[in-house]
Amino acid sequence: MTHPILPAPFADLAPLAAHWARPSENERSEIRWSASPAEFKALYEAMMPRLDDILRLLSDHPASGMPEEVHDLFLLACAFAEASPHHELYGGSSAVPYSFDARRFVRTDGDAAL
Amino acid sequence: MMTTGITAEDLAHISRSSEDIRAELGVDPVSVRAISDPAIYELEREKIFRKTWLKVATSWELPNVGDYKVKELPVADASVLIVRGKDGQIRAFHNVCTHRGNKVVPTTGFETFGRSRANVVTCRFHGWVFSTDGPLRSVPMKEKFGKLDTACLGLREIHCDIWEGFVFINFDAEPAQSLTEYLGDFGKLFGGYPYAESTTAFRYSTVLNCNWKVAHYAFSEGYHVPTIHAGSLPGFKGVDHTDFKLMGPHASSTIYGAGMDTAPSTLAFASMLSTTERHRPRPDQLPPAINPERRADFQFELPNLFPNFIIHLASGCGYPGMSFFTHQFWPLDHGRTLWEGINYFRPAQTAAEQVAQQHVNALHRNAWLEDTATMEDTFTGIMSGSIDEMQLMDQEFLIRHAARTLDTFLAA
Ligand code: FES
Numbered sequence: 001m002t003h004p005i006l007p008a009p010f011a012d013l014a015p016l017a018a019h020w021a022r023p024s025e026n027e028r029s030e031i032r033w034s035a036s037p038a039e040f041k042a043l044y045e046a047m048m049p050r051l052d053d054i055l056r057l058l059s060d061h062p063a064s065g066m067p068e069e070v071h072d073l074f075l076l077a078c079a080f081a082e083a084s085p086h087h088e089l090y091g092g093s094s095a096v097p098y099s100f101d102a103r104r105f106v107r108t109d110g111d112a113a114l
Numbered sequence: 115m116m117t118t119g120i121t122a123e124d125l126a127h128i129s130r131s132s133e134d135i136r137a138e139l140g141v142d143p144v145s146v147r148a149i150s151d152p153a154i155y156e157l158e159r160e161k162i163f164r165k166t167w168l169k170v171a172t173s174w175e176l177p178n179v180g181d182y183k184v185k186e187l188p189v190a191d192a193s194v195l196i197v198r199g200k201d202g203q204i205r206a207f208h209n210v211c212t213h214r215g216n217k218v219v220p221t222t223g224f225e226t227f228g229r230s231r232a233n234v235v236t237c238r239f240h241g242w243v244f245s246t247d248g249p250l251r252s253v254p255m256k257e258k259f260g261k262l263d264t265a266c267l268g269l270r271e272i273h274c275d276i277w278e279g280f281v282f283i284n285f286d287a288e289p290a291q292s293l294t295e296y297l298g299d300f301g302k303l304f305g306g307y308p309y310a311e312s313t314t315a316f317r318y319s320t321v322l323n324c325n326w327k328v329a330h331y332a333f334s335e336g337y338h339v340p341t342i343h344a345g346s347l348p349g350f351k352g353v354d355h356t357d358f359k360l361m362g363p364h365a366s367s368t369i370y371g372a373g374m375d376t377a378p379s380t381l382a383f384a385s386m387l388s389t390t391e392r393h394r395p396r397p398d399q400l401p402p403a404i405n406p407e408r409r410a411d412f413q414f415e416l417p418n419l420f421p422n423f424i425i426h427l428a429s430g431c432g433y434p435g436m437s438f439f440t441h442q443f444w445p446l447d448h449g450r451t452l453w454e455g456i457n458y459f460r461p462a463q464t465a466a467e468q469v470a471q472q473h474v475n476a477l478h479r480n481a482w483l484e485d486t487a488t489m490e491d492t493f494t495g496i497m498s499g500s501i502d503e504m505q506l507m508d509q510e511f512l513i514r515h516a517a518r519t520l521d522t523f524l525a526a
């Protein structure tokens with residue numbers, strides 16, 4: 001996304017949100033599949049120390065109908081939720097090691113945008 | 115919560131020790147011919163998929179009057195319309211127009227969802243209109259047919275019944291057993307859990323170049339966990355696959371385990387779920403005969419609902435916040451299978467809970483990517499003709515039992 005809007009305490013995460021935050025799982029997967037170990041590391045090092053703060057803020061908002069000013073932070077958190085195992089468990093690999101081709105796995109519920 | 119009134123003692127007769135299993139099912143290797151021989155697949159279509167009860171939907175997928183789902187089932191040469199009628203009842207029909215056979219509801223892919231607000235479905239070919247409860251309602255230029263018995267030209271109904279919100283169909287003109295009879299003790303073992311509360315579903319599917327039983331069997335044992343899942347479930351401690359149960363054509367077992375070395379992000383996400391009433395582990399909601407001692411290391415139940423459905427009941431005890439997950443294996447032909455995996459959660463209340471569910475879903479999806487990685491290679495290996503049989507250990511008894519059940523149905 002070109003100009004993400006983030007709550008003030010997280011405004012510095014805007015470049016990461018611009019790269020990673022997308023409304024659907026399929027779009028986020030496309031980004032994740034092309035990410036390098038360094039990109040996973042940069043995302044992880046920026047997000048992990050602040051994850052509790054981000055989740056605390058998101059806890060104050062309903063899952064559906066959250067205000068616009070937290071929506072991009074929510075999408076960035078979703079991207080991190082899906083990306084963190086690649087740094088923590090898969091050695092920075094964009095694919096799950098010894099796995100089936102993730103591109104052949106279809107999200108079949110229409111992949112509703114969040 | 116337990117509305118079935120079934121106690122663990124009532125189901126004592128289904129439980130088996132490893133020794134019982136060895137005595138009852140044998141210890142010999144099992145032939146792979148049922149996997150490799152295309153002629154057996156033709157028999158399976160006729161004697162299993164056209165005779166047994168098959169899960170095709172859930173009632174909470176179709177919450178409103180007029181909601182429908184079309185499921186393509188090449189194994190039965192069928193396109194099936196499952197629809198909630200005006201009276202609130204869910205029925206199943208062949209998605210076939212009685213005029214000349216066109217699909218009434220056009221489809222894309224293997225599953226198509228929609229809603230008929232007017233409680234009718236209209237064939238696009240010549241405009242015949244059917245009520246969502248089946249009857250033919252109107253025919254354009256009806257007076258131009260020399261003969262037309264509209265009363266007999268409703269959609270062709272398929273036997274359909276519901277257990278715990280899971281919708282099953284049976285293609286047999288006169289099923290030998292009702293759904294309740296067919297499920298038997300399985301229905302009692304798994305009954306009573308509030309499945310319908312877990313309406314948040316993450317659904318995946320893929321087409322695998324393997325026989326359906328290769329895919330099914332790969333998800334039917336805990337033996338592979340420490341090896342295949344070394345990447346996504348690192349340091350998984352003490353998988354204890356036990357509490358074996360046999361129930362006619364169905365079987366079940368339990369995965370206990372001391373959990374895994376939880377990564378820091380997983381810990382943070384999990385705490386969003388484990389601290390809430392809706393998503394926390396709920397061993398108290400498990401049916402009484404599943405984890406009867408209410409062991410704290412319960413992960414999930416691992417059954418086989420013959421022929422092709424698995425409900426992994428976790429009640430939030432295994433993957434954080436996960437209520438249950440299901441697998442289904444639909445043959446497309448002898449060597450091609452549609453696999454469907456669905457993770458079910460109770461709906462997230464807050465945005466933080468939703469992110470946490472996204473994380474848990476991703477971890478589990480990634481484990482499935484490890485599982486599915488073996489299937490095409492396994493089938494290719496079997497088709498090479500270089501092995502005639504599978505060697506099965508105690509924790510692979512679900513495979514032994516399913517293979518034996520299959521033989522019984524094919525011999526009938
Ligand atoms: S085939 Fe359906 S209206 Fe003619």
Ligand SMILES: [Fe+2]
Pocket residue numbers: 333338339342343481485
């Ligand atoms: Fe597995």
